Amino acid sequence: MSYLLALDGPLQGRRFPLAGRTRLGSGAGDEIPVSGLPVAAVEIEQSAQGWFARGTVPFAVNDAPATGQAVRHGDVLAMGGARFQFRNEESGVSERRNVAHLGALYRVAAVITGPAELGQSMATCLEVLLVDTALNAGAVYLTDADTGQLQQIAIRARGGGELAVPPTCGDLPALQSLANTSGLIVLPLVARAHVLGAFVLRGTAPGTLPERDQELATAVSLIASVAAENRRNALQMEEYSRLLMSIEKATMWLSGYLDREPILGEAVGFARSIFKASHVSIVELAPDGSTGRVVRTASRRGDTQPFVVTVGEGMCGQVLATGKPLLSPDPATGRPPEGFQRERRFRTDSFCIVPIHASVSEGADILGAINVADKIGGRPFNERDLELLQVLARAVGVALHNARLYERATVDALTRLFVRQHFFYLLEERIAKARKVGRAMSLAIGDLDDFKKVNDTHGHPAGDAVLRAVGGALRSAIRSGDVAARYGGEEFALILPGATRSDGRAICEGVLGAVRGLEIATAGRVLRTTMSMGLAELRAEDTVESLIARADAAQYRAKYGGKNRLETAE
Structure with missing residues (x-):
């Protein structure tokens, strides 16, 4: 009036x-x-x-x-x-309503900026709307960072009513489609062009609200959008901090190894855990630089079979050829890189491949590449993932490079056994450890029988082939904690931690059998060889020198007692 x-x-x-x-x-x-x-x-x-x-x-x-x-x-x-x-x-009346709506917005802002958990804050937003508008029910959804799906975090209804909406929904279009068929109202929560979630509301009349109520609900949704964005930013910072801490832990672990195998194993494990990847693989570049070989994998379906990558071909081949990382989908286009064809074992087109360099220096040699694919949950890898994977790859590269340097200094190139100098260091270390923990330890020294005849009759290349084969036989025949070394030209030594004399005899007999069974093809011939061995168990009064002398003396008795046999020191 x-x-x-x-x-x-x-x-x-x-x-x-x-x-x-x-x-x-x-x-x-x-x-x-x-x-x-x-x-x-x-x-x-x-x-x-x-x-x-x-x-x-x-x-x-x-x-x-x-x-x-x-x-x-x-x-x-x-x-x-x-x-x-x-x-x-x-x-x-309108002015009184405006005052009431301003009060409602003030209450919402106070709750949103307060210490309450976000789900409770969103529930309070719904309660305010139910009091100050013609709404009789509502729910709030937020986008899950891992799956991209909308997850319901709050739901409220007036007077014991209910709102028949699912706890999860694929995305905003799916939610809007559901709302259209159910007479509901959807107000998206959007910030910086990102859909963060949505309000789903039901008025007293299907699909409509009075204009002033619509304005209030929209204003509340805008405030909620700010809260949702703040939550997303906080979660992203927490996740980024977690990733950085995981990368730091991985770097520390990797730097503690000087053996290639555990480095590769730890690297794929860390990559899969940090980046939530279903598939991880490490490719090692061949010495001639023409191919790369998959040397370690980790997959949700179990380890995959190794295969060879041709440099310059395929996605990984491109990374090996150019030294530049690849991210799919490309952030600029939203599509996979040109030439990409997804293999059947992968569920998505999303992956990161970065080169592994020998050092962090500019222009360092490429050792290989690391690849992560199919993020668990289905979300694509992003530029942050690519950046952090490059950090991990640098740590892997430095660790592998150090392992190579260590191997060159401690491992004989021909037999792939430890060199004499490193053998003495390890023997002294193992003796000290055995005495500290009160465990037994044995040392065996072996010498190939009639090796000089091989060189004189068939030439040094044939002799090298025999030594190479014997080195492989020793590595295969000993236990995982044992140490095999090339002690001299055709002499070998075994450090056997925890082995008594009887334990040592069993191990040495296995070694002699492995050497005896070798068939070494060279220059159209098949060569065979045998070994004589001496075994000594560590005594309380033994020094490094006396233990070696006792094992060496037993080896001489085996040699001059008929060869191809084992003698034990008293």
Whole structure:
């Protein structure tokens, strides 16, 4: 209801209802009599835009001269010595509603910025809307960082009602489709062009809300979007910190190894865990640089079979050829790199491949590449993953390079056994450890029988082939904690931690059998060889020198007692 309230003069206190067009003046036909004014001096008319006052004589609105002006609830019109206040009860209701809505927004902002957990904060947002609008139910969904699906984190209904919506939904279009068929309203939570979630609301009438309620719900959803973005940023920072700590841990672990095999094993394990990858593989570049061989893999379906990569061909081949990393999908295009064809064993087109360099120096040699594919949960790898994988690859490269240097210094290139100098270091270390823990230890020394004849008869290349084969036989025949070394030209030594004399005899007999069974093809011939061995168990009074002397003396007895046999020191 709209009316003019007379504020002074003989009409003071009277209300004059307004309907359509109302005239003020001194004429008999004027609805509101004002003495001293001409007939129909001022008219107040209602239109779609509101109420408007116009006059044929000067008048004032809120003490400002006017000839035509829109009027709003509370405005004071002065004319002909009389003053009237324009009242619009609908505007008053609207103003009270505005105040209520501002209070609701204040409560929402206070909760969102407070210490409450986000799910509880979103539930409070729904409760505020249920109190201050015509809504009778609502739910809040947020996008899961791993799966990309919308996860329900809060749901509320008025008066024991319910909202039949699923706890998870594929994405925003799927949620909107569900809402369209169920008469629900969806308000997306969006920040920086990213869909962070959505409000799903049900009004008293399917699919609609009064305009003012829609405005409030939209305003609340905007505040909630800020909270959701802050939560996403906080989670991203936490995840980034976790990844950095994991990378640091991986670097420390890898730097502690000087053996290639554990480095490769730890590297694929760390990569799979850190990047949540279903498949991880490490490719090692061949010495001639033409091919790469998959030397270690980790997969949810078990280790895959090794295969060869041709440099320059395929995605991994490109990385080996150029030394530049690859990320799929490409952030610039959203598509896989040109020439990519997904293999059947992969579920998605998403992967990261980065080169492994020998050092962090610019232009360092490429040792290989590391590849992660199919992130668990289905989300694609991103530029942050690529950056962190490069950090891990640098740690792997440095560790592998150090392992190679260590191997060159400690391992005989021909037999792949430890060299004599490193053997002495290890023997001293193992003796000290055996005495510290009170365990047995034995040492065996072996010498190939009639090796000089091999060189003299068949040449040194044939002799090298025999030594190479014997080295392989020794590595295969000993236990995992044992040490095999090339002690001299055709002499070999075995350090056997924890082995008593009887344990040592069993190990040495296995070694002799392995050597005896070798068939070494060279220059159209098949060569065979045997070994004589001496075994000595560590005594309390033994030194490094005395233990070697006792094992060596036993070896001489085996040699001169018939060869191809084992003798044990007393």
